[in-house]
Amino acid sequence: MKIAFYGSSLVSSYWNGAATYYRGILKALHARGYDITFYEPDAFDRQQHRDIDPPPYARSVVYPATVEALNGVLAEAAAADIVVKANGVGVFDAELLDGIVRHARGDALTVFWDVDAAATLDEMRADASHPVLRALPALDMVLTYGGGPPVVDAYTGFGARHCIPVYNAVDPETHHPVPRDERFACDLAFLGNRLPDREARVEEFFLRPAAALPKQRFLIGGNGWESKAMPDNVRHRGHVYTAEHNAFNCTPRAVLNVARDSMAHIGFSPATRVFEAAGAAACLITDAWEGIEQFLIPDVEVLVARDGQDVADHLAALTPDRAAAIGEAARRRVLAEHTYDLRAEQVDALFRAHRAQAAA
Structure with missing residues (x-):
C-alpha cells in the first residue's frame, strides 16, 4: 500500500523533535511492505541542518514553502492508499489538513497523526473553529504518539471516529550503547x-x-x-x-x-x-x-x-x-x-483492519 505522509521533516531534527519518531515508524512500516513518500516544506533552516540523507525506506520530497508548491504536493495525495497529515509542520498546517481531505481518493484511508496531542486538544478547547475540529468528521482515524486514555476520550468526545495512541519507541539499529565521548x-x-x-x-x-x-x-x-x-x-x-x-x-x-x-x-x-x-x-x-x-x-x-x-x-x-x-x-x-517494529505491527494491523472493514 502507498502512504503519502505530510510532516515537519524526516531528514532533519532541527527544531523538530518528532524526527526520530517518524524515522522509526516509517522504517518499520516500509519493512512490512509499505511504499512511503514523505512531504516536508523547506522551512525553519531544517534543510541546512540535516541529520540524515534521504533514507531508503521513504521517498523524500522537500517542497518550497509556497502556496503553489503546497498545491502541487497535495495533488499527489490522490495516488496514495493512505494519506497522513502530522501536526506541527509549522507552515500551512491548516491548509495541509484541509488539502488531504480534499485530494485523497474516496477509498483512501485518511489519518491525522498528532505528535503533540495534549497541546492540540488544549487549542481545540479554546477555538471552536480549529482546523482539526473542522476536519475530524472527514478523517478515518486519529493516531497520537502519546496521551493514553485521557487523549483518547478527549478526541472521541470531539467527534473522532477512532483515536489510538502509537507510542514512541526505540530502533535498536539507531539507538544503542557506544563508547564514551x-x-x-x-x-x-x-x-x-x-x-x-x-x-x-x-x-x-x-x-x-x-x-x-x-x-x-x-x-x-x-x-x-x-x-x-x-x-x-x-x-x-x-x-x-x-x-x-x-x-x-x-x-x-x-x-x-x-x-x-x-x-x-x-x-x-x-x-x-x-x-x-x-x-x-x-x-x-x-x-x-x-x-x-x-x-x-x-x-x-x-x-x-x-x-x-x-x-x-x-x-x-x-x-x-x-x-x-x-x-x-x-x-x-x-x-x-517498546521497539518500532512492535509499533509498526500495531499500525499495520490498524490500517489493514480499516481497509477490510471498508471493503466489507
Whole structure:
C-alpha cells in the first residue's frame, strides 16, 4: 500500500523533535511492505541542518514553502492508499489538513497523526473553529504518539471516529550503547529545545539541582538555551545531531527527561528521548507523570523525580554501578516491549483492519 505522509521533516531534527519518531515508524512500516513518500516544506533552516540523507525506506520530497508548491504536493495525495497529515509542520498546517481531505481518493484511508496531542486538544478547547475540529468528521482515524486514555476520550468526545495512541519507541539499529565521548562528560545531561511550555520545568528539574550541587557537572543540549542564565557548573552544547545522541546518552552518569507542560499534565506521554536513552542503556531520571510504570519500572529501570530536590537527591545517591544497572534494565525492557517494529505491527494491523472493514 502507498502512504503519502505530510510532516515537519524526516531528514532533519532541527527544531523538530518528532524526527526520530517518524524515522522509526516509517522504517518499520516500509519493512512490512509499505511504499512511503514523505512531504516536508523547506522551512525553519531544517534543510541546512540535516541529520540524515534521504533514507531508503521513504521517498523524500522537500517542497518550497509556497502556496503553489503546497498545491502541487497535495495533488499527489490522490495516488496514495493512505494519506497522513502530522501536526506541527509549522507552515500551512491548516491548509495541509484541509488539502488531504480534499485530494485523497474516496477509498483512501485518511489519518491525522498528532505528535503533540495534549497541546492540540488544549487549542481545540479554546477555538471552536480549529482546523482539526473542522476536519475530524472527514478523517478515518486519529493516531497520537502519546496521551493514553485521557487523549483518547478527549478526541472521541470531539467527534473522532477512532483515536489510538502509537507510542514512541526505540530502533535498536539507531539507538544503542557506544563508547564514551568526553565532549558529553558530566553528571547529568538534558537534551531538549527551549520552548515556552517546557522552560519553567527545565528550571525546576535541571537548573535548580545544578545550583544545589555546585561540585557536579551538568550539560544541556538543544536550541535556544544560549541566552538563558545558568549556574556556572552548567555547560550548553547547542543543537545535538541525531548521530551524536548515543554518545550524548552513554557518556553522562545520568540523563534527564523533562516533559512539556501539557504532556506532564495529561500523562502517558513518554518522549522520544526516553526510549533513545533506554536503548543506549543510559540511566534515566524523568520528571513524574501518570503512566510511567506502563513503560519503565520506577527505581528499577528509571528514576522518577517529583521536583528538582528529588533530582538532586537521586544524583547525590547515584553510584556508577547503580546507574549502569538501571540503564541495562531499561535497555532490556525497551528491546522486549517498546521497539518500532512492535509499533509498526500495531499500525499495520490498524490500517489493514480499516481497509477490510471498508471493503466489507
